[in-house]
Amino acid sequence: MDIKLIAPPLKHILSRYLRDAWLILTIVTLTMALGAVSAIAAPYLFSRLIDQIEASPVGTWLVAAFMAYAILMGLSFAFQRAAGFLTFMTSESLNFVTATSFFERLIDKSSDFFLDHNPTEIQSAEAKGEEALNIVVQFALAALLPASVQVLLSLVLLGNVLSLDIALIVVVYGISYIALVYYASKVTRKHLDAAIEASQDSSKFIGNAIGAMDTLRQFNSSVWMTGQFANRQSAALKGWQRYAMAHVNFTILFGLSLTLQFAVTLWLLVPRVAAGELTIGDLVLFNTLLLQLNMPFQMLGQAIQQIAQSYSRFLPFARMWQAPEHETIENPVSLTLENGQVRFRNVGFRYANGRGVQDADFTADRGAITYITGDTGAGKSTLFKLLLKSMQPQTGRIEVDGIDLGKISRKDWFTAVAAVPQDIVLLNDTLATNIVLGRPFDHARMRRAATRAAILDFIDGLDEGFDTVVGERGLKLSGGERQRIAIARALYADPAIVLLDEASSALDAETEKDIMDQLRRICDQVTIIAITHRLSVIAPNDNVVHIAPDMS
Template identity: 50%
Template sequence: MLYRQFCIFCPHPSEKPAFFLDHNAAEIGQAKQQGAQTLNIITQLAIGGLLPGFVQITFSAGLLGHSIGWEIALTVLIYGAVVIGLDYIRVGRVKPFLDTAMERSQENARLIGNAVAIVETLRQTRGEQWMAQRFAQSASDAFANWRHYALASSFFSAGLGIAAGFQLAMTFLIVVPRVEAGLLSVGAVVLFNTLLIQLNEPFHLVGMAIKETVEAAARFRPLAAMWHAPEEEDPADPIAYRPSQGAVTFDDVTFRYDNGRSVTKISFSIERGTPTFIIGETGSGKSTVLRLLLKALQPSEGRILADGIDLARITSEDWFAHVGVVPQDVVLLNDTLLSNIVLGRPFDPERLRGAARRASIFERIESMPDGFETVVGERGLKLSGGERQRIAIARALYGNPAILVLDEASSALDEDTERQIMDGLRDLAHDLTIVAVTHRMSSIRSGDQIVRLSTMPTGK
């Protein structure tokens, strides 16, 4: 919670993993920008508009009633009520157009993020026009709703002009006879005009504040939805995890998705010394088992034990302090090799070199002119696929994990490179527990443990 208080517009790392599957970077950035603008608008309206406006209305109406006549003050206040009422009605009429326009704008941000992420694929498949048409359609919908919003607002603005004319006529019908009768001096008329201007301005300001507040709320809604996304909750009574054997046991674990698919009564044990490979056909639940192991999902039934401790009783922070993960899709920063391996953790040069050696990438890094200061380019594209994979392994090993998890970590590599990487990791099996999801049998050796999953059943 402290992080959120001081970093309001940062995507929170404790969000459930699904949050980052549902929202891309461009969409989050758009929501953050609009949220920041919203808070600025509301602050300016409150401090520079509403509070001074109400003070000004109270003071000017009292002075007008006392100096000229309370019936004139009442007429002006009625006009103010009409102004605020029309703005309130306008808000109700134009809000649907505003909400739809903001939704389409958010969709545009999502489309831009998607297009940037797959720009090479779009070019290779000649899909640029398709993506451009989708964006144009969404932008056209947004523009149409903005136009309806502007037209409706203009209609109500015309109504405000008519109300202003009516107010002027009514007040002069009261003032002119008094001047002719000698009850009011020219100075009183000048004072009247001055106070009328002083009163009408805050009325319009309050009406504008209502409109701006509704617009601000519409802009803030995407960020609010992200802000209230469910967080990953730590157990109420956590148990500290201090790995001894690095053993993991699935004890009759069942997990059911909302669509009815499930993995049912999975039982196996993973131990240090022997790499464990989880295999199975597409749809058999390999990724589900891995997500259960990484606490991205919670079992519907059964338990997962880590050295005899129920994984549900271990906090995510404690668990990942001892677990290294090598994902299927390696993501590297456009930064140095050092930054990509250390990734914000306390820097230890000996640990860095040791992780690189264990990942069989140290010699290659040393042969580069800039060594660990070599910049890898956007998404690490200056490196080969095998080099990126070894950097990801070094990143996982830098934390000295007790358990190393590989999620189809070499699926994009050729079999020879995959075999070399797995043989290198196999040499580490006596120091840490290794569990790997794979669809290739070529990387498995006779002494390895195999967990074979059958296709996930469907139906509730």
């Protein structure tokens, strides 16, 4: 059992859930317990009343007592139904807690996490986790609790009214039944895990395919992709079939143990009725109780099985939950920028494949744009990833106004720095939302940022202006428009440092010059570092840093 893997998310989510939903959970628990008590009280009363019919003529009190029995039956039914719906209500608040906790956790994941997992796969793991937790809580409330109360009360009655040996047989049967369920769940778990892994793999595949749908069509790869998807789905299906069949193999054992329980008990009981030691009412009570006792054992068994299934379902969720997060900095140094100087001191970083960047050593000051140039694959974007704290330098260090970047908190740093990446990511929302991105809204600021990014005239010319929705990943805009929106976004909050990674590569020469001239005008107040392949954008006064590929 990967207890270390599942314990932290379980603890976090369930404790938050108990805090939020304790009142409704208490009401559900009470309703369940009352339902279970009345379910036992009713047959007990009935068996005693039956014996009264034999012993005395039917009087009004006996009729009234039978009416009480009818009321008890109704109450038991009503309590159980009410508890069912109340439990359903609690499951929605559990979903809320699970989804929001998972999302909060995702926000802090390291950048690598999003290179390894696509959105569909993440969504699928989240949904499986939600389902798993729900099953556990629902079963704990709707099965384990009332079943345990019922088993306990029925046993007390059996022991008191009938005999201890019968109660003992029931206990032995119940324990064997539950042990058998546990064993069956353990034996079949490998099939369950395989099925869930395969379905998770399938979700990852869907995410990949959706991201590349147009490309796949254009290369006539749809048939190949459909085949690949069917293979993954069929691996999941086979896993589920093996799991179900493995359980079917156990059914004969379950049938045998039930037969044994009834046979042995009746074999002991019937002669006692014949000898007058037990009444017919006792026999009726026994039969009802035995049936009722088996029901909670079955519920308990089902709960164990469901919990075992939920455990496997919860694993992809727990793995994502536990994946490394961005490092948090102990005792960060507070950042007050004066000169906005960014200095790389012999910075080096190698990915696991050995590629990356070595010995980057340069200074970016205000007063001119600092251009980083170098061959493709030289490590220019890697330097930006280090500057944006997606990872830490393995050698050397980056300083900002003399402070080690590693000691500056992410929050402080991202207030000072703004980046325009190579691959622009826009939300499927309005232009205004994409520029402001949750920061305090200021109309004048937004227009000024759009002017500096040379996109204001374009936006004003749209029917819906800043309220125009940009489509999935911003694909209703051209590449150049997307880049300019991203530049406006970077400039919106007047950052102290701006990083541009090939930020003007999709622009025509005139627009590019326009934007770079706008930026040159503010480069006395803002440190600007730009990666470019186009040497034509570099002006004589700009600072040029050439990065050589890592040859070691």
